[in-house]
Amino acid sequence: MSTTWEGRCHCGAIGYSYTTGVAPRDWSVRACQCPFCRAHGARCTSDPRGSARFHAGTPDALVRYRFGLHTADFLLCRHCGVYIGAVVETDAGRFATLNVNALADVPPGLPPATAASYEGESTVERLARRARRWTPVDAGDPPA
Secondary structure, three states, rough: OEEEEEEEEOOOOOOOOOOOEEEHHHHHOEEEHHHHHHHOOOOOOOOOOOEEEEEEEEEHEEEEEEEOOEEEEEEOOOOOOOEEEEEEOOOEEEEEEEHHHHHHHOOOOOOOOOEEEEOOHHHHHHHHHHHOEEEOOOOOOOOO
């Protein structure tokens, strides 16, 4: 049985729907150790068998930011600055990781985040890992 979890930025201008059959106590929650994720206090999760859909009240509310290897768009709210997740486009499709700190209701029993470092990955390795581990994004998302 799948459950859909809603996430959003602080002001509600952008958000996501995350559908997964994995119970929250079994989510893989990661705290990437890159400077961006540390500065945002991000704790992210993904489910390769789930799905993600992003939404924005107005297209100009969504800011895309790229850094490092420039392989993913990190999605932030132009108004309140909250980071809600990241999206990558690969030959296998579009995939996302979602910041659980942006969930409207953080589920009880969510495991603590495990520190993760992806330093040293090549562009090819990074794209392959994300295509394998991140959540498929519904067609047409994220909004322009």
